[in-house]
Structures are given as C-alpha cells and as structure tokens.
Amino acid sequence: MPTSRRLFAVLLAGALALAACGGDDDDGGSADGEGAAGDSSTINVPDDHDTIQAAVDAAEPGDLILIQPGTYEESVSVTTDELTIRGVDRNKVILDGGFELDNGIRVTGAAGVAIENMTARNYTENGFFWTGVEGYRGSYLTTYRIGDYGIYAFDSVRGLIEHSYTSGSPDAGVYIGQCYPCDAVINDIVSEHNGLGYSGTNSGGNLLIVNSTFRFNRAGIVPNSGSYELCYPERETTIVGNLVYSNNQADSPAIDVALLGMGNGILPAGGVGNVIERNRVYDHDLTGIGLLPFPEEDANDVVPPASDDDQPCSEAKGEPTADPATIPATVLWNPRDNRVVGNVIEDSGLADIGLGSLEPVSELGNCFADNEHSSTAPTELEALAPCDGEGSGGDWTAGALDLSRFLAEKPPSGDYKTSPVPDDQENMPDAEDAPARPATDVPTDIDIDAIKVPDRPSDAS
C-alpha cells in the first residue's frame, strides 16, 4: 500500500538519520560505561595504516585503533575524542622514541581517550600523556627509560590509571598534576627505579592511590605543593592499601626534588588534607611516612589561605598572583590537616612517622592514630596529635624531626637511558577481541573501606 510504504520510508529515513548521528548521540549516553562501542569502527595498524598516527588521524570518536606487534618509532598526537588505542600484546607493541622523540602518545584536549596494552620506551619527555582532558584511562601500560614522566595526566579530570608498570623516569613514574577535584584513581600499578614513584603537584580532590607498589625509587609516593604549577596547594589525595618499600635507590635517575626526597616512603611535601591509611611501608633511610614542608625558592605566588582549599582548579587558574614585590624569597608550603591512620611502618632510619617544618608543627592540624610503628619524630606523635579527642599536651620539641638530614648530599642522578629493562608484564585480557571502551566510564568506584594492609611480598629485603 502506497501510504504504508510512504510511512515506512519516512520512518526508515528517520531511523537512518538517527543512526547517522549516532556517534554524537553517544557523547551523551555513554556515561554509564557502555561507551560508543556499538557504533565504533576498528582501524588496524599496520594493515589499514602503517603508523599509529595515521590511524589516529583517520579515526572518528568511538573508534578502536588496534595495533599489531611491532616497534613503532613515532610520537603520536591525539586530538579526537573517545578513541580507544590498544595494542594486542603489551610486551610486543612498543612505541620507541629512540631518545629523540618527546612523547609516546600525547592526548591534548580530547575527552575520553583510553590507551591500553602497550609499551612506551626511550622518549625524552613522557610515555603516555593526557593534558587538558575530561575523561582518560591508561590500562596495562608499560613505560621505561623515559626522560620526564612515565604516565602523566596534567590539568585533566575524571581518570583511571590501572594495571600498569613504570620505571626509569627521573621525575616520576606516574604523575597527576594541576587538578582539583581530580576525580581520578590510580589502582594496581608498580612504579620502580624512578626519581619519584608517584608525584602529584597541586592535585587532589577525590584522587585515590590504591593497591599499588612503589619500590626502589629515590622516594615513593610524593604529593606536593608549589607555585610552579597552577591550582596550589596539593590537597585531598587518598593513599590506601599500597606497598611502599626500599625507596632509597641511589642509582635511579632523579631530578632535584627526587634527590631532596630520597629515602622516604610516603612524603606529602607541603600537602594538605591527605588521607594515608592502611599502607605497608618499610626500609627507608629517613622516614616511612614523612609530613614535611616544601620550601619553594623564587616562587611565583604566595600560599593561599586555607579558606580557599575548596576552590576548584577551574576557578583558581584565573586568579591573579601576588605582587612579586610581596613574595618572600622562600615560600613555605606546610603539611597540614593530613590524616595518618592504620599504617604498618617498619625499618626507618630516622623515624617511622615524621612531622617537621620550619614553623611550629603543633599548629598544623595533622593527626596520627592506630599505626604500627616503632618510632616517631617528634616522639609520641600519636599522643600529641590523635585523630579523635584532645592531644596529650606533651612536648612537641622532644625528638623533633631533624630536617638537616633531608638536606644531606645525595648520590647524583643515574642516566635514565640505561635504567633497568623490565620483565614482560601481564597482558590485558582479550585484547584482540574486546570492544572499544573509551574513557567515558571513569573513574571506577573503589571500595576504600574494604582495602586491607597488603602483605609483605616475598621479594622484600
């Protein structure tokens, strides 16, 4: 019947039009984690395109770029939203910068890009790098011999870095910086033989570092504040259930702050409102957990008042800085309002838990409770500053932390170009066949309360 056919044709046209627009529709509908996989195409490298960059340039939002084993000597720039870039074999899909290229894969301003199951090595700057994005995920990634950061998220929010391994970066193996609230999770990573296992300058706010291992770095987990990035100070990072040990590695590559922080496990340098709970921390030359100030010379701004702690990064970036004439020669970022609870800390050369500053530490609002430890500096720190109830009113100067020990000369940086080559790492399950999964469902929910203090591993010193 003509009328029915016309009606059918209209409906069909409408349906086709909707289908054609489906890619954009997914933008709004993929927050439940289903992503754009239903409309995605798979672009194979090298079958469809010789290089990863060519595949990225040809891709549409929602597409999967599937990379076969090989060594890809390229620096990939991604500006397309919601791509999934995946290697079929984490240990055989290798991006190699030859110590000449800067970044392995850099995602600039593109939302929801996921990078999975591959290795980046020998880059002069960063291995995998997201900057200015909303939504990112790095899963089953390996980086080594990288000149700055292994896995790096800057000025980016809503992220997940998981099941990954990083080594041989002079600054940090993993870094999340300049975001508040970050709404990001680092889960199940191993970071070793770096300057810092983790560094996070001026980041925090629903930022979780959990279930991960930081070992054989100069220093382990180092959230930190400073005006050399925007959105200061660092605040509200939650560090739970990590193994942090033997971060005294004298031959690892290290920039200046890594040298300064050497010999410490968890070191919030000028950090604010961090939660450090149920970690196992041992074998450190200085402190297992050290709450220390960061004295910043030639700073660009002064420390903002505590009343600004809740100010989102998006607003803080627009704030004018102080008149340079009013900025002191050294700006002191103090550790304040941090909570150190239920950790197991052993074998620390100076103190299992240390709290120090150039100003009175009794007024900084940090608290300590239920930790297994044998020494603190000042002594009886859990009594002086409990997390519940009033402090003992004891002597804060007794056994005060000797800050001069932190300023002692350290072994010079090793060469990142000759840092250890890691063993093969665990592959992503079903990498060949799993559908595209752009980073529209991040971060994942983590049951923080269920995390227990991890066991001491058999390879422990």
Next chain:
Amino acid sequence: MKRATASLLGLVLVAAGTVAACGGDDDSAGGDGGLSTSDGSVPEDVVVIDTDPTEVTALDNSFRPENIEVAAGTEVVWTNKGRNEHNVLHVEGDEWGVEVDDFQPGAVYSHTFDEAGVYRYYCSIHGTTDAGMIGTIVVTDEGRSRG
C-alpha cells in the same frame, strides 16, 4: 596591568588584523614577522601590559599571562620557572622562539616585536598549536588601543 574588555579586544583585533593584512610586504622587508592568525582570532582574556620589557612566565605547563597585548617595539621576556623543560615555538610567521635545549628550567628567552600583529606560540612538548601550553602576543601600534 589591566584586563581588556571584549569590545576593546574587538577593536584591537580589527586594528591588528588590518595592520597585519597590510603588512605582508613589511614582513619581508622588515623581517620581524608580524602576522595575523590564520582565522583572525584573538583569545578573550588578553592582558594589556604597558611595561617594556614585558615578562611572561613559563610554568609547568602553562604560560602566564597566557595572552598579552603590548605595543610595537616591546621586548617580551620568557622565563622558565617550571621544573620541566619547555620550548617557545611560533605558530606562523618568521623565525622566533627558543628550543628545548636553550629553555631549561631557569632559562630566559626574549624577543622584540617591532611589527603590529597577532603572534601565537606554543610549547610543542606540552601542547599543540591550539591547545595545551599555548600563548598569544597581540602587538599593537603604539597608543592605538590606549588612547
């Protein structure tokens, strides 16, 4: 130092664009490379600065102020006050800028902009030509936007 209004920016843009559009010959003759951007756009938040030299700080990973307006003949001085290495690369126009090896933390680079125009630049490590670590120098004829 003051923030320019959008309307003022519009006038500056038109003026700068006009000067730049007429300045093609001047570029080749004068060699300083004042050019309008390819799309003629100027960012909204441009800070007008009256001082010469004018300071721009390279932080990790942003230029502050990101977008400035100065008078022709002004020397712009970039200082890397971050902990990472950066570079300053022009997007269009004649050669100016500084490479990574010469712009390590603590390093200083300067360039004098003699020709009116819109000069966009970026750090190629931490940005593309239009996103990430980017900046703009809007150079006006002396007094054109300040009268």
